Amino acid sequence: MKPKDEIRSQILSKVKKIVIKIGTGVLTTDNGYLDKEQIRGLAEQVVELKKMGYCVVVVSSGAIGSGMGELGIGKRPTTLPELQAVAAIGQSKLISMYDACFKLHGYHAAQILLTREDFEDRQRYLNTCNTIHTLFQLNAIPVVNENDTISVDEIAFGDNDALSAMVMNLLNAELLIILSSVDGLYDRYPTAKSKAVIIPVVEDVSDEIRQLAFNTKTQRGVGGMQTKLEAASAVIKAGEAVVIANGRVGKVLRRVVRCENIGTLFLPKKKRLTSRKRWIGYTLKPKGKVYVDDGAMNALVEKGKSLLATGIVTVVGTFQKGDIISICKKGGGMIFAKGLTNYSSGEIDKIKGHSTSAIGKVLGYKLYDEVIHRDNMVILLD
Ligand code: GLU
Numbered sequence: 001m002k003p004k005d006e007i008r009s010q011i012l013s014k015v016k017k018i019v020i021k022i023g024t025g026v027l028t029t030d031n032g033y034l035d036k037e038q039i040r041g042l043a044e045q046v047v048e049l050k051k052m053g054y055c056v057v058v059v060s061s062g063a064i065g066s067g068m069g070e071l072g073i074g075k076r077p078t079t080l081p082e083l084q085a086v087a088a089i090g091q092s093k094l095i096s097m098y099d100a101c102f103k104l105h106g107y108h109a110a111q112i113l114l115t116r117e118d119f120e121d122r123q124r125y126l127n128t129c130n131t132i133h134t135l136f137q138l139n140a141i142p143v144v145n146e147n148d149t150i151s152v153d154e155i156a157f158g159d160n161d162a163l164s165a166m167v168m169n170l171l172n173a174e175l176l177i178i179l180s181s182v183d184g185l186y187d188r189y190p191t192a193k194s195k196a197v198i199i200p201v202v203e204d205v206s207d208e209i210r211q212l213a214f215n216t217k218t219q220r221g222v223g224g225m226q227t228k229l230e231a232a233s234a235v236i237k238a239g240e241a242v243v244i245a246n247g248r249v250g251k252v253l254r255r256v257v258r259c260e261n262i263g264t265l266f267l268p269k270k271k272r273l274t275s276r277k278r279w280i281g282y283t284l285k286p287k288g289k290v291y292v293d294d295g296a297m298n299a300l301v302e303k304g305k306s307l308l309a310t311g312i313v314t315v316v317g318t319f320q321k322g323d324i325i326s327i328c329k330k331g332g333g334m335i336f337a338k339g340l341t342n343y344s345s346g347e348i349d350k351i352k353g354h355s356t357s358a359i360g361k362v363l364g365y366k367l368y369d370e371v372i373h374r375d376n377m378v379i380l381l382d
Contacts, residue, residue, distance in 0.1 A: 288317025
């Protein structure tokens with residue numbers, strides 16, 4: 001393996017588009033108010049990256065945190081209407097502060113509030129992408145957040161780490177910088193005595209790495225290291241890089257793009273997925289599942305084949321032709337692939353286990369040979 005510094009510069013020198021995710025803990029003071037000095041400093045750094053020629057999108061948390069500060073609430077509300085109301089108050093403060101800070105340098109803050117539904121619908125997805133690209137030409141810096149005020153469970157991203165991974169896919173950006181209140185991924189639980197150190201480079205978000213996600217959640221934020229690792233895993237599988245670093249360290253953004261050894265760098269997997277495959281594999285929410293036998297799993301994973309009815313053992317959920325579904329190993333195994341199905345759940349239930357040539361007889365018609373064509377499928381394993 002090449003020396004770590006060489007790997008860093010090799011990867012980071014190719015970057016053109018950057019998504020910067022900023023967590024609530026980085027943006028608010030201990031008493032919950034937005035930290036104006038901190039936001040001013042980050043805005044200055046973002047502008048510096050713009051001037052260096054990068055296209056930059058900020059994914060900013062802090063709506064709920066700042067709303068809590070405004071209202072003087074010490075503990076995060078627990079009911080949905082309260083959270084949504086607090087977010088509505090906080091989001092306007094948040095975007096005004098970004099706008100004021102970017103204005104000092106002649107840039108606008110452009111507010112983009114999204115729900116998961118905007119990513120599910122291909123037309124809305126492409127519109128969002130076009131809008132962001134237009135903003136790049138208008139001296140504006142897109143500041144994205146979840147539309148907390150209308151998000152309910154079914155349409156929520158859950159956390160902004162997941163949202164930032166989806167924004168990476170949306171833009172085919174090459175680098176996600178997650179700014180958090182910790183320095184990166186520690187090799188053990190950090191205490192005064194534990195001599196924990198930051199892992200500089202991670203090649204794979206393995207089970208071992210996942211076990212290092214100690215609870216670092218803040219009172220006003222949502223995520224913690226676990227959601228960051230899941231976001232990093234999705235991004236590197238799509239073929240792009242991630243750095244988790246401390247947003248309160250001076251000039252952190254400049255230092256990351258200048259390849260300094262700061263934070264934890266997650267290396268991209270070799271193969272870059274096309275934007276359509278990213279959308280299928282890492283953006284769309286599956287509507288159901290099929291469980292397949294070992295032979296089918298092997299054909300899909302090792303031989304790059306399409307999914308045929310004969311290898312399907314069980315179908316779970318109700319879905320239509322054209323929906324995205326997960327493909328799992330039989331016997332309750334993990335999801336190892338996702339794809340757009342050519343048949344509905346009802347049809348699959350009838351043709352499962354049958355050879356392709358028998359589909360016509362079983363259903364009375366045959367739409368396709370494959371249940372999921374290879375071109376509409378993404379394998380999630382490395
Ligand atoms: N959208 C939430 C907010 O602005 C943050 C979610 C998160 O931090 O992951 O408060």
